[in-house]
Amino acid sequence: MTPYLQIDQVVKDFGGGAVAVDGVSIDIERGEIFALLGSSGCGKTTLLRMLAGFEQPTSGRIVLNGQDLAGLPPYARPINIMFQSYALFPHLSVWDNIAFGLRREGCAKDETAQRVEAMLKLVQLEKYARRKPHQLSGGQQQRVALARSLAKRPQLLLLDEPLGALDKKLREETQIELVNIIREVGVTCVMVTHDQEEAMTMASRIAVMSEGRILQVGPPSEIYETPATRFVADFIGNVNLMDGRLSTDEPDHVIIDCADCRHLVGHGITGSVGMPLAVALRPEKILLSRQAQEDTRYNCVQATIQERAYFGAYTVYRLQLASGTLLKVSMANTERHPDEALHIGDGVWAHWPGTAQIVLTR
Amino acid sequence: MKTIGSPKLRGASGARWVIGLPYLWLLVFFALPFLIVLRISFSEMDAVRVADIWSYVDGTLSLKLRLANYLFLGEDDLYIRAYLSSLRFAAMTTAGCLLIGYPFAYFMARSSPRRQPLLMMLVMLPFWTSFLLRVYAWKGLLSEGGWVYGLIRATGLDHLLQALHLIETPGMLMNTPFSLLIGMIYTYLPFMILPLYANLSKMDMRLLEAAADLGASPWVAFWRVTVPLSRAGIVAGSMLVFIPCVGEYVTPELLGGPQSLMIGRVLWDEFFGNNDWPLASAIAVVVILLVLLPMAVFNKVQEQAKGRAS
Numbered sequence: 001m002t003p004y005l006q007i008d009q010v011v012k013d014f015g016g017g018a019v020a021v022d023g024v025s026i027d028i029e030r031g032e033i034f035a036l037l038g039s040s041g042c043g044k045t046t047l048l049r050m051l052a053g054f055e056q057p058t059s060g061r062i063v064l065n066g067q068d069l070a071g072l073p074p075y076a077r078p079i080n081i082m083f084q085s086y087a088l089f090p091h092l093s094v095w096d097n098i099a100f101g102l103r104r105e106g107c108a109k110d111e112t113a114q115r116v117e118a119m120l121k122l123v124q125l126e127k128y129a130r131r132k133p134h135q136l137s138g139g140q141q142q143r144v145a146l147a148r149s150l151a152k153r154p155q156l157l158l159l160d161e162p163l164g165a166l167d168k169k170l171r172e173e174t175q176i177e178l179v180n181i182i183r184e185v186g187v188t189c190v191m192v193t194h195d196q197e198e199a200m201t202m203a204s205r206i207a208v209m210s211e212g213r214i215l216q217v218g219p220p221s222e223i224y225e226t227p228a229t230r231f232v233a234d235f236i237g238n239v240n241l242m243d244g245r246l247s248t249d250e251p252d253h254v255i256i257d258c259a260d261c262r263h264l265v266g267h268g269i270t271g272s273v274g275m276p277l278a279v280a281l282r283p284e285k286i287l288l289s290r291q292a293q294e295d296t297r298y299n300c301v302q303a304t305i306q307e308r309a310y311f312g313a314y315t316v317y318r319l320q321l322a323s324g325t326l327l328k329v330s331m332a333n334t335e336r337h338p339d340e341a342l343h344i345g346d347g348v349w350a351h352w353p354g355t356a357q358i359v360l361t362r
Numbered sequence: 363m364k365t366i367g368s369p370k371l372r373g374a375s376g377a378r379w380v381i382g383l384p385y386l387w388l389l390v391f392f393a394l395p396f397l398i399v400l401r402i403s404f405s406e407m408d409a410v411r412v413a414d415i416w417s418y419v420d421g422t423l424s425l426k427l428r429l430a431n432y433l434f435l436g437e438d439d440l441y442i443r444a445y446l447s448s449l450r451f452a453a454m455t456t457a458g459c460l461l462i463g464y465p466f467a468y469f470m471a472r473s474s475p476r477r478q479p480l481l482m483m484l485v486m487l488p489f490w491t492s493f494l495l496r497v498y499a500w501k502g503l504l505s506e507g508g509w510v511y512g513l514i515r516a517t518g519l520d521h522l523l524q525a526l527h528l529i530e531t532p533g534m535l536m537n538t539p540f541s542l543l544i545g546m547i548y549t550y551l552p553f554m555i556l557p558l559y560a561n562l563s564k565m566d567m568r569l570l571e572a573a574a575d576l577g578a579s580p581w582v583a584f585w586r587v588t589v590p591l592s593r594a595g596i597v598a599g600s601m602l603v604f605i606p607c608v609g610e611y612v613t614p615e616l617l618g619g620p621q622s623l624m625i626g627r628v629l630w631d632e633f634f635g636n637n638d639w640p641l642a643s644a645i646a647v648v649v650i651l652l653v654l655l656p657m658a659v660f661n662k663v664q665e666q667a668k669g670r671a672s
Contacts (some may be wrong), residue, residue, distance in 0.1 A: 054571055074574040088574035091590045100586075101576035152576065 003027035004188055005156060010060030012046050021211035023060070028205075033182060033189045035203035037196060039235075041168035043212040044192045048158055051079045051190060053326070065155055080154040082160040086145035088133040094144050095120070095129040101152040121148040122181060139170050146178065150185055157182065158189035163198055175201050183344075195239040196236050200224070208232050209238070229362045233280040240281045240327050246271050255298070256359070260321040264298035266354035271361075278360040283316065285356040288348050290340065300351035301325060305344050317342065319350060396650070400614065401645035404428055412639050431644035441628065445652065448625040451614075452540065452607035456554075458547040459603045460596065462556035467595075468588075469564035470555070478563075485552050485559075492665050493549065498543050504535045504617075525562055530621075537619025545617040546607055553606075554599040562588075563594025597655070605653050625649055 005028040017145055023042040028034045036044040051062060062069045080101070088097050098119050102112045120126045125141035133141055142165070149157060152197060162178060163171045179202050180249060182189050185253035194201050199206050207217045208231075216228045225234035229360040230241060235277040242256035248272060256263040263279050271277070278334040281295045293300055303319035306326065312333070329350060404427045405415045417424050435441045470481045480576050488496060503510040528540035535541055563588040565588065573583035589596075611626035618624065625645065632642035 052575060053572075054574075073579075074571070075577045075579055079575075081572075081575050083568055083572060085568060087566070087568040089569060089572070089587060091587075091593075100573070100578075104577035104582065148576070 001115040002063070004030040004032075004062040004065060006061070007047075007051075007285070008061040008063065010047070010050065011058045012043070012050060012055060013058045019212050021050070021057075024209075024212070026207055026214065026217065028190065029186065030188055031190065032205060033179065033203050034258055035131060035199035035206045036190065036192045037194070037199040037206050037208055037236075039194055044194075045160065047185070047209075048081070048192045049158055050192065051156070052079060052158055053077050066074040071181045078155040079158060080149040080152055080156075081158040082162060082355060084164050086133075086141050086165070088141060088144055088148070090133055090156055093132055093321075094136070094207040095127060095132050095323035097133065097144055098151050101148065105152065114115050115151055116145075119151050121256060122150070122184070124149045138166055139174060142166060142174065146181065147349060150187065153185075154187065156191045157187045159189060161193055161195075162191055162202075164195070170313055171198070178202065200236075203255070208235060210235075225358070227360070228359060230278055230280070230360055233358060233360060235253055238283050238328055238330070239285065240286075242277060242279045242281070242325075244277055246273055246275050246277055251272055254359075259323040261301040262298050262323065263357055264354050265357050269359050275361075280360055281352060281356060282358075283328040284314075284332070286327070286329045286350050286352045288317065288331060288350055290346075291347060292349050293351050296349075299354055299356075301327070302350055303348060305342055305346045305348060307344045308342070308344055318349065365533050369505045390521050390611065391515050399643045399646055402639055403431055403647050405429075405640050407638060410637070420578045428640065432648075434641060435644060435648060440623075442626075444623045444625045444649070447623040448608050448610075448649075449652070451622070451624060453540070454543055455546040455550060455607045456604045458543060459551050459554035460600065462547065462643075463551055463558055463599065463665040464596075467555045467558035467562050470559050471565070482559075485555050489552070489648060494612070494616075497545055497549065497613055500541065500548065500617060501536065504544065506533075537617070537622075539618075539622050542614055542622040542624075545613040546610060549613060550603040551608060553602040557598040557602065558592065558595040561592045561598075565591055601657070605657075608653055609649050 005026075007024060007026045007028075007106075009017065010021055010024045013019045026034070036047060038044045038256060046055060050057050051069075053069070053072060053076075057073075064079070089100065092100065095116055098116045102115060102144050107115070116129075118125075120129055123146055125140060125143055128136060128144075133144065136144065142163070146162075158210060160184070160308060163174055164265075166174060184188050191199075191202065200223075201218065205217060206223050207218055208215045208223060208230060216223060218226075223232065224236055227236060233239045234241065241260040242260070242263075244256040244263065246254055247257045247262075248255035249272070253264055253266050254269045254271065256265065256279055258279060265279075292302075301321055305320050306320045307315055307318040309316045314330050314332050316328045317331065319329060321327055327350060387443060401415060402412050405413050407413070408427050415426055415428075417426065431573075466485075470478060470485075473481060474537060483517075483664075502508050505511060514523075514535065515533075520529060520535065523540050524532055525528045528543065529535060529538040569587055569591070570583050573587045574580070609626050611630055614622050614627055616622040618627070629642055629645050629649070632638050632645060
């Protein structure tokens, strides 16, 4: 079966050396919320603009629901976008903003009214229908923009940094609300964001992009727990990266020698002895204790606390290792007043289970 | 607290001065001259000089307001016809400037930022030559032998102009309403383009993308988004053209001919031909009222629109 939205070998070359989008292929299923995640300049916005029709691909195909979108101008596509800055029409009321698209397709008066009212109800702005955009708060403007882009019942909804213009507290609340509305409507959605938290909480799948290419596609947990490359591991969340070499390859485990410690990794890794590898270790998967564990041969390291940052829910420690490299450790604050608080300058043992490491070959 | 408070106070009195200056300017160069004209309009000619409206004789202060000047404006239909004709020519000039100026300003605002200063120069360049010379130049262009004359004759446009009652006979372009309008539109075009350009170049292009995304073709997006958003520029440009056009004297005098009746020329005749300063002043006062009235109505409408929105 062909996918609902098929992005096939799409290239966008603006000329002048760098290629903005370099041979991207993604298949997206009906009803998915798909996030394009990457830092600025990675090509995610260009890809989104090609979906909307504001840019034409240099080569490659975009097929939506069996229809090749090549050559279709933005106003002829069954796709609507919610802009980063919302781009609400300042001279029109909330009601007229939402009705704009319906009027353009010659929707009957009664039906337009009905659908605008339904949209206002969906985003809980019934009371604000007569207001102009500048009389609304940022959060309300965002909801008008969403209502306007959903009013035409698009086959594909595009979100460009949907919560980028909101402050942190409001952003967290809106993330969930936005997902609920999109799920309620059931529209397939492609969003662009540089905020990994936003991508993780909202999307069913994420594509990590860099320099016009897709590095990895998968559900949020897969991207986080089994990143494919050093770049992805480093880009998503915090990570400690250690370079080492494979020293022992047994059927049920491998041993990797790094500068400060030896890793015993229990999950399915095979390789040749002596091959260079990188071990990625998430800060929250490391435990700290004053006493050494029974077996100090593997998966532990002695260190000194160099920095300590208290975040309320958790505390982040930076440990200095013998080789001089730093190890980031994040500990959940499960007790209000722990018996043995750790302080800067204390010597500690950091240890982790043999399932915590991510072994990277690239 | 003292150290925080004192500079703020000094700032406030400074601000008052800055705000006060334009008022002072208006008082000295607009309000006072207007009051002088108003006073003359209520007086009469006493041989070669204007009689005073105040007199103090035998301990009696008397104020004599002569309304005859104003009443006379209503009696002789020349004045009413001149007023109406002025308003009509001013409106036509404004419409012509808008028709030419809007696409021009739109093109300027949409061209590459590197080319915009050049286009701006082209708009301003005519100001480097004397206004009088430029209007005279049109005389040559529109008279027999001028190349604009030749072009219009060759294309048969003169028959269309005749049908529109802008000229009387196909061979005569000069000293007609047509030549007057050409001159006025040419003169006032920059005053339309500049505010429109300032407005259009500030426009958020993402709004046009939003309109396209919601199904508006470029043409529909222009009428539904660009034009409504440039309303302030259209109004400002139209005011800048319409208001001076109503009282325009030089262009009608040089290009207009006898059929192009305009109040500025009537005013001139009363002042310097008939030497009837009180009547001329009355005409001037009515011109000011005629111009102020639409502005006041417009302001009212704007305020109401704002009031509705909030």
